[in-house]
Amino acid sequence: MLLSLNLNSLLNAMPGSIAQGLIWGIMAFGVFITFRLLDFADLTVDGSMVTGGATAVMLIKAGVSPWLALLAAFAAGMAAGFVTGILHTAFGIPGILASILTQLSLYSINYNILGKAANQAISVNNYKLLASLRYVNSSGSDRIIFFAGLTGGIILLIALMYWFFGTEIGQAIRATGCNESMARAQGINTNFIKVLALMISNGLVGMSGALYAQCQGAADVNMGRGAIVIGLAAVIIGEVLFGKLCEKRKLMFAWTLLSVAFGAVLYYIVYAVVIWLRMPSENMKLFSAAIVALFLSIPYLKGKYGKKGVKKNV
Amino acid sequence: MSEYMLEIQDVHKVFNAGTINEKTALDGVDIRLSKGDFVTIIGGNGAGKSTTLNAVAGVWQIDHGKIIINGTDVTKLPEHKRAPYLGRVFQDPMTGTAATMSIDENLAIAARRGRHRGLKWGVTKAERAAYREKLAQFGLGLEDRLTTKVGLLSGGQRQAITLLMASLMKPDLLLLDEHTAALDPKTAAKVLELSDKVIAENDLTAMMVTHNMKDAIAHGNRLIMMHEGRVIYDVAGEGKKNLHVSDLLRKFEEASGGEFANDRMMLAN
Numbered sequence: 001m002l003l004s005l006n007l008n009s010l011l012n013a014m015p016g017s018i019a020q021g022l023i024w025g026i027m028a029f030g031v032f033i034t035f036r037l038l039d040f041a042d043l044t045v046d047g048s049m050v051t052g053g054a055t056a057v058m059l060i061k062a063g064v065s066p067w068l069a070l071l072a073a074f075a076a077g078m079a080a081g082f083v084t085g086i087l088h089t090a091f092g093i094p095g096i097l098a099s100i101l102t103q104l105s106l107y108s109i110n111y112n113i114l115g116k117a118a119n120q121a122i123s124v125n126n127y128k129l130l131a132s133l134r135y136v137n138s139s140g141s142d143r144i145i146f147f148a149g150l151t152g153g154i155i156l157l158i159a160l161m162y163w164f165f166g167t168e169i170g171q172a173i174r175a176t177g178c179n180e181s182m183a184r185a186q187g188i189n190t191n192f193i194k195v196l197a198l199m200i201s202n203g204l205v206g207m208s209g210a211l212y213a214q215c216q217g218a219a220d221v222n223m224g225r226g227a228i229v230i231g232l233a234a235v236i237i238g239e240v241l242f243g244k245l246c247e248k249r250k251l252m253f254a255w256t257l258l259s260v261a262f263g264a265v266l267y268y269i270v271y272a273v274v275i276w277l278r279m280p281s282e283n284m285k286l287f288s289a290a291i292v293a294l295f296l297s298i299p300y301l302k303g304k305y306g307k308k309g310v311k312k313n314v
Numbered sequence: 315m316s317e318y319m320l321e322i323q324d325v326h327k328v329f330n331a332g333t334i335n336e337k338t339a340l341d342g343v344d345i346r347l348s349k350g351d352f353v354t355i356i357g358g359n360g361a362g363k364s365t366t367l368n369a370v371a372g373v374w375q376i377d378h379g380k381i382i383i384n385g386t387d388v389t390k391l392p393e394h395k396r397a398p399y400l401g402r403v404f405q406d407p408m409t410g411t412a413a414t415m416s417i418d419e420n421l422a423i424a425a426r427r428g429r430h431r432g433l434k435w436g437v438t439k440a441e442r443a444a445y446r447e448k449l450a451q452f453g454l455g456l457e458d459r460l461t462t463k464v465g466l467l468s469g470g471q472r473q474a475i476t477l478l479m480a481s482l483m484k485p486d487l488l489l490l491d492e493h494t495a496a497l498d499p500k501t502a503a504k505v506l507e508l509s510d511k512v513i514a515e516n517d518l519t520a521m522m523v524t525h526n527m528k529d530a531i532a533h534g535n536r537l538i539m540m541h542e543g544r545v546i547y548d549v550a551g552e553g554k555k556n557l558h559v560s561d562l563l564r565k566f567e568e569a570s571g572g573e574f575a576n577d578r579m580m581l582a583n
Contacts, residue, residue: 021446167429171415175423185371185410187397261366313495 010276017272019136021265022150024230027208028238028264029157029257030077031231035199037165038177042198043099045205045231047106048080049224052206053213054113057122060214066130070210077206080106106298110220110221119220122213131215149263150211154261157204162254164200165220173197205231229288230267236295238263267291318382319519320347320487325369325379333398339365341543347487351550352513352520354530357540360571363372363523364405366540370521372396398428401480401518403473403493403509412477413465417456417475420464420524424479448478452508470501474508481512488513488520495525498508500501506510506533527559541569 027268034042052073059069080102087098114120122133135146164170176183176193183190205227213219242259246252274287327340340362347353354393355363369376370383381389383399404410411420422437422445449457452474456467464472473493480488490509496500510533513520519530524530530537537554539547539562546569549557 032391071474164433167433168426168436169433171419171423171436172431174415175412179409181404181409182412183423184393185397185400185402186423187394187429188423188431189394 001225003178005276005278010272013272013276014269015147015297016133017268018265019131019133019147019150019215020212021234021268022147022154022261023131023208023211024268025154025234025261026157026211027205027227028203028231028234028260030208031160031199031228032235032257032260033142033173033204035235036177038169038178038194038197038201040194040198041096041099042084042201042295043082043096043228044080044084044102044106044198044202046224046227047103047110048077048205049209049212049227050110050219050221051080051106051113051221052209053223054110054120054209054221055206056210057120057213057219058115060127060129061120061122062244066128066214069208070130073206073210074203075206077202077209080206081198081200081202082195084202086197089194107221114219114221117217118222121218123217130215131211132217133215136215148306158254158257158261161257162251165253168268169193169196170251174284226285226288229292233267233288233292233295234264235260236263236292237266240298241266275296318346319349319351319384320345320370320439320521321380321382322366322370324380324529325366325381326377327365327369327374328377330531331377338367338543341513343369343379343540343543343545345431345538345545345548347519349519350517350570351536352518352534353536353538354534354541355367355521355523355538356525356527356530358566360542361442361540362543363540364491365543367402367491367521367523370396371400371402371489372489374580398483399486401483401488402487402490403480403490404494405495405538407469407472410479411472412453413461413566416461416463417449417467418445418460421479421482424482427483448482452478468501470497470505473497474507477505477508477512481518484516484518488518490522492523495531499564509533514551523531528564531557531559531562539565539569540565 027045031042031045034040041152055076056066056069056073059072059265060066064072084099084102087093087101088095093101111118122129124134131146131150135141135142165174172188172193173181173196175186176188176190177197183193209224213223216223238256238259238261242255242262245257249255270291271284271287275281275284279287322343322345325340325343329335329337329339343362343366355366357363368374370381372388372391372395376389379389380387383396388396388399402410405473410485412423418437419440422441425441434577445459446460449460454471454474456474458470467475477493493509494505497505506529509522512518522534531554535552535554536548536556540543546579547565
């Protein structure tokens with residue numbers, strides 16, 4: 001059976017995987033903000049990913065510039081994050097539950113954004129799109145421009161996030177995520193900070209959804225299912241594989257974000273390999289969950305069975 | 315400017331009201347501190363010492379009464395809005411600092427207590443130099459470790475950082491909530507010494523909760539004893555200077571009808 005595997009078909013799939021990985025890398029930045037910086041398990045992303053995609057596709061179809069549509073997707077994601085944040089801070093609903101409520105409600109909202117349809121196709125033949133499999137698979141300059149643009153965009157995002165999380169307000173977000181009591185004792189309005197961080201996070205997720213929908217040629221009401229798991233996979237693969245490399249470097253935070261983007265790309269490369277090995281595609285969600293479970297458990301198991309005598313200053 | 319730096323007026327607080335776990339934590343607490351007062355607060359477990367400090371800090375809303383800091387009625391203000399008036403050091407060294415952030419970042423966050431936080435860079439070069447100087451005065455060698463994550467420091471070092479954070483913006487009131495209880499005796503003595511120094515140098519008004527009666531007598535200009543959510547003894551000046559641990563023990567026994575003789579915390583001292 002192995003003989004029937006064609007290496008060329010795998011290689012041909014690589015550009016698509018890398019493109020998908022880079023686009024999901026942006027989504028993973030959002031997950032990084034909530035999961036790592038804010039210490040908030042935010043499941044809103046499964047819905048806000050679609051909200052961003054649906055918003056962008058409908059706007060582009062209505063003749064809006066794809067760049068404006070990208071901004072609108074960011075804003076739509078922020079609105080979703082705002083709702084989760086308010087449910088949690090103003091109404092006292094536990095964070096994870098608040099995000100599940102938003103996620104569920106977004107399913108209906110996304111359906112409505114898509115003009116009461118489960119999906120809306122958008123063809124690169126008829127509209128000028130920022131991302132498309134056509135660019136990815138073209139042999140000419142389209143491919144180079146697309147990958148250069150996407151990589152450049154990610155580097156720009158990393159630079160922006162590096163700056164933002166070094167500012168006073170960015171510091172307040174990190175302090176809130178690390179120690180809420182301390183943050184409040186230092187006069188930080190932790191409720192406001194949580195809402196703000198959730199908005200920024202979901203804004204990035206919405207933007208990623210906009211690019212993803214364009215790349216796929218359609219926005220689908222189900223395209224965000226399990227998005228949180230893929231985002232987490234990227235964050236954790238990045239940390240487990242590159243964490244040591246990032247430590248103690250100058251600009252460590254920027255390197256960490258870069259490793260998250262790498263994590264997303266690696267995830268999609270492994271994904272392509274598994275598909276290539278003839279894993280039926282309906283089993284891929286199981287595969288994704290298993291990957292994340294595996295990488296989540298590595299740091300824990302390492303701590304438990306790894307080095308004896310953990311160093312700790314008390 | 316008010317006559318008092320702190321006025322706690324007839325403050326009541328009941329936890330878990332109406333349930334089987336109902337507990338009257340504060341039962342009409344009245345305390346007035348003049349500017350420059352350094353009061354130590356003692357009492358058995360559940361006497362309301364830490365609860366009084368939390369009421370002042372606004373960790374939760376009180377059921378009845380008023381809290382006025384330097385003339386401003388803060389009774390209804392949420393915790394983060396009272397922060398500008400207060401410096402706080404907690405019992406658990408983990409509580410006062412952000413472990414994943416560096417020493418200079420923790421100090422910078424404290425330096426912005428009560429100020430607008432915007433898009434300016436979080437720690438400036440000039441600040442770093444100032445922090446280095448202040449840390450050097452502590453004599454713990456922390457001035458060379460500004461970029462070290464606070465989580466890597468010992469409990470005593472973290473309490474020292476928290477103390478500096480609390481005093482950096484010269485608060486109206488410094489709240490020390492058993493801040494040496496989790497430390498070994500030698501480190502506890504060092505942190506107490508630093509506390510005295512910080513309070514004296516900045517001319518702060520301070521409240522220090524402690525379980526240690528000797529410390530309560532040796533530090534500050536005033537001593538308050540609490541029992542069952544009320545102040546039962548308040549002594550200042552010469553009267554406090556001449557106190558002995560045995561005097562305090564007798565007071566406890568009077569207040570509690572002898573049951574304090576069995577109190578674990580009292581015997582420990």
